[in-house]
Amino acid sequence: MMEEERKGFPSACPAPSAGREHILLAHGGGGRLMSSLVEKLFLPVFGSRQLGARHDGAVVEAGGRLLAFTTDSYVVRPLFFPGGDIGKLAVNGTANDLAMCGAKPLYISAAFILEEGLPIETLSKVVSSMQEAASAAGVSIVTGDTKVVDKGKGDGMFVNTAGIGVIEHALSIEPASIQPGDAILLSGDIGRHGTAIMAVREGLQFESTIESDCACVAGLVGELLEAGVEIHCMRDLTRGGLGCALVEIAETAKRGIKIEEASIPVAEEVRGACEMLGLDAIYVANEGRFIAFVPEKDSAKALDIMRAHPLGRSASKIGKVAEGSAGLVTLKSAVGTSRIIDMPSGEQLPRIC
Amino acid sequence: MMEEERKGFPSACPAPSAGREHILLAHGGGGRLMSSLVEKLFLPVFGSRQLGARHDGAVVEAGGRLLAFTTDSYVVRPLFFPGGDIGKLAVNGTANDLAMCGAKPLYISAAFILEEGLPIETLSKVVSSMQEAASAAGVSIVTGDTKVVDKGKGDGMFVNTAGIGVIEHALSIEPASIQPGDAILLSGDIGRHGTAIMAVREGLQFESTIESDCACVAGLVGELLEAGVEIHCMRDLTRGGLGCALVEIAETAKRGIKIEEASIPVAEEVRGACEMLGLDAIYVANEGRFIAFVPEKDSAKALDIMRAHPLGRSASKIGKVAEGSAGLVTLKSAVGTSRIIDMPSGEQLPRIC
Numbered sequence: 001m002m003e004e005e006r007k008g009f010p011s012a013c014p015a016p017s018a019g020r021e022h023i024l025l026a027h028g029g030g031g032r033l034m035s036s037l038v039e040k041l042f043l044p045v046f047g048s049r050q051l052g053a054r055h056d057g058a059v060v061e062a063g064g065r066l067l068a069f070t071t072d073s074y075v076v077r078p079l080f081f082p083g084g085d086i087g088k089l090a091v092n093g094t095a096n097d098l099a100m101c102g103a104k105p106l107y108i109s110a111a112f113i114l115e116e117g118l119p120i121e122t123l124s125k126v127v128s129s130m131q132e133a134a135s136a137a138g139v140s141i142v143t144g145d146t147k148v149v150d151k152g153k154g155d156g157m158f159v160n161t162a163g164i165g166v167i168e169h170a171l172s173i174e175p176a177s178i179q180p181g182d183a184i185l186l187s188g189d190i191g192r193h194g195t196a197i198m199a200v201r202e203g204l205q206f207e208s209t210i211e212s213d214c215a216c217v218a219g220l221v222g223e224l225l226e227a228g229v230e231i232h233c234m235r236d237l238t239r240g241g242l243g244c245a246l247v248e249i250a251e252t253a254k255r256g257i258k259i260e261e262a263s264i265p266v267a268e269e270v271r272g273a274c275e276m277l278g279l280d281a282i283y284v285a286n287e288g289r290f291i292a293f294v295p296e297k298d299s300a301k302a303l304d305i306m307r308a309h310p311l312g313r314s315a316s317k318i319g320k321v322a323e324g325s326a327g328l329v330t331l332k333s334a335v336g337t338s339r340i341i342d343m344p345s346g347e348q349l350p351r352i353c
Numbered sequence: 354m355m356e357e358e359r360k361g362f363p364s365a366c367p368a369p370s371a372g373r374e375h376i377l378l379a380h381g382g383g384g385r386l387m388s389s390l391v392e393k394l395f396l397p398v399f400g401s402r403q404l405g406a407r408h409d410g411a412v413v414e415a416g417g418r419l420l421a422f423t424t425d426s427y428v429v430r431p432l433f434f435p436g437g438d439i440g441k442l443a444v445n446g447t448a449n450d451l452a453m454c455g456a457k458p459l460y461i462s463a464a465f466i467l468e469e470g471l472p473i474e475t476l477s478k479v480v481s482s483m484q485e486a487a488s489a490a491g492v493s494i495v496t497g498d499t500k501v502v503d504k505g506k507g508d509g510m511f512v513n514t515a516g517i518g519v520i521e522h523a524l525s526i527e528p529a530s531i532q533p534g535d536a537i538l539l540s541g542d543i544g545r546h547g548t549a550i551m552a553v554r555e556g557l558q559f560e561s562t563i564e565s566d567c568a569c570v571a572g573l574v575g576e577l578l579e580a581g582v583e584i585h586c587m588r589d590l591t592r593g594g595l596g597c598a599l600v601e602i603a604e605t606a607k608r609g610i611k612i613e614e615a616s617i618p619v620a621e622e623v624r625g626a627c628e629m630l631g632l633d634a635i636y637v638a639n640e641g642r643f644i645a646f647v648p649e650k651d652s653a654k655a656l657d658i659m660r661a662h663p664l665g666r667s668a669s670k671i672g673k674v675a676e677g678s679a680g681l682v683t684l685k686s687a688v689g690t691s692r693i694i695d696m697p698s699g700e701q702l703p704r705i706c
Binding site for chain 1: 376426519
């Protein structure tokens with residue numbers, strides 16, 4: 001922070017007012033700075049209702065049908081990591097964003113920004129991995145684009161995927177739909193993706209290699225919807241992790257959220273890695289985990305469905321939407337104390353996805 | 354080329370066979386190398402019917418309706434140029450790709466890859482320009498993403514836009530639909546975008562500033578379709594210009610194409626700039642021009658509609674689809690000689706869009 005301030009970078013407010021502010025790594029981190037960029041720069045200009053919903057994708061009407069539409073760029077380093085690579089991440093990430101809108105993912109686009117000098121074999125591996133992930137997710141990669149930038153003006157490769165899904169239910173799945181009393185279900189243990197990436201970057205060895213949880217959860221979401229679970233909101237726990245997802249939903253919906261630390265599963269090796277790396281698992285990125293807000297009456301049924309699915313075996317109920325305390329997320333720790341979960345200014349780990 | 358070979362880069366074949374090849378700037382140029390990358394690397398792996406159609410976007414079915422879906426990343430340098438900027442380019446480019454599928458553009462996504470240190474004011478200007486272009490094109494920017502990469506690992510900003518449009522006619526607008534005898538109509542004079550960018554890069558001054566033709570042609574295309582013009586294929590003349598577009602269509606459709614140089618409008622200042630810069634206008638990128646393949650019977654009507662539209666005032670019939678000579682594009686020069694138009698290996702101007 002000291003060094004940033006010396007360079008004339010602001011330490012907090014990214015409002016584009018004075019013309020002296022610059023983009024920081026933290027603006028891409030899924031935390032407070034990114035949120036502020038969206039609220040102060042993108043929303044006032046683009047101003048579409050869909051962007052304003054602060055959801056993982058947009059729900060749009062086309063030709064009389066409701067569709068979900070989403071996009072994400074991927075800049076993860078390294079390109080290959082235990083449990084995945086930039087291509088698998090891009091396909092699953094976009095399919096998951098569609099699933100979080102309650103849509104069945106159908107079509108994915110693939111756009112590459114390649115740095116001059118990238119081995120074609122690297123591109124080839126990523127492309128194969130994307131196709132493998134697409135087949136597993138039941139989506140087709142139907143359109144694409146390739147751009148090349150001069151050596152030193154990129155970083156190997158960046159991938160953008162956009163996706164279209166179709167919505168076949170009458171629910172409004174978005175932050176504004178959560179209700180006091182809603183149960184908050186978490187589909188599995190948290191922190192694997194972020195710690196897997198960080199362990200590779202830092203060259204850390206653990207007893208067992210931590211693998212990213214990178215996976216497509218659309219099938220599991222489809223089962224919940226088919227079973228008639230009245231889902232109010234979902235969110236996959238990528239940049240900023242469980243913590244930022246909860247804060248963003250609470251603030252958008254102007255509702256309070258109470259969660260219990262003891263009910264949040266964290267694998268032993270992930271807990272160890274977080275301790276070594278000085279990370280808080282609640283803010284660590286995941287790529288195959290999501291939370292669902294459902295009425296208490298549907299909570300047990302939804303948990304049963306999750307736990308019967310390979311991607312939801314360690315699903316648990318982690319808390320509920322509270323009466324009052326609008327916009328605040330409160331965590332009750334294992335020893336019984338309470339603390340407010342806030343959004344950090346940026347991501348603990350830059351370029352995690 | 355010599356220098357590339359010294360570095361161990363191949364001068365021609367980008368097939369991912371031996372594992373020794375690397376990405377060259379030319380792989381992003383819209384010419385032979387990019388085409389080869391698509392054919393040898395992307396198509397065999399992704400293998401969707403839509404990618405195989407070699408069109409500007411994919412025509413897909415969702416919920417019983419036909420949609421067009423497309424994506425493009427933008428890496429243009431400089432970010433701002435006479436007649437436009439990276440944001441206007443991104444919105445119009447994606448809207449145009451949808452229009453080239455015969456779709457009415459509806460929704461656009463906006464994904465940014467920002468380099469740490471980018472002035473927020475620059476981002477703000479681009480975002481405003483995107484919204485202005487979206488309003489003019491009648492599309493909504495409904496979803497987005499922001500990633501930040503470390504200083505020195507990007508180049509200011511890259512933008513990706515994807516788009517969804519709805520198809521409301523029964524035509525199959527794609528290369529495979531062109532027929533011998535089809536008239537080839539060009540919507541306006543060529544070469545403005547590429548020469549505008551190049552003039553800025555080289556610091557060239559002409560009597561009048563050459564402005565990019567960057568514009569959304571979806572309105573004009575909509576008028577053609579509404580008037581019942583039986584469009585067989587369309588293509589906007591971006592990277593690789595008119596020349597590469599014609600070759601790609603001829604090769605995909607396995608048809609011959611004959612065009613006449615004298616009927617291709619090139620503005621005087623663009624012609625002068627091309628001479629100074631050593632460029633062939635036929636391969637220079639445009640961002641608001643397209644070709645349409647229509648049956649001869651509809652040719653006059655279509656030209657009338659084009660010329661009555663502000664973006665088609667200098668439209669002309671430049672040639673026709675020939676019997677025989679499958680895959681070849683032949684240009685009859687102003688002095689009566691003929692030459693084969695081939696696809697150059699890359700773009701004359703890297704990072705033009």
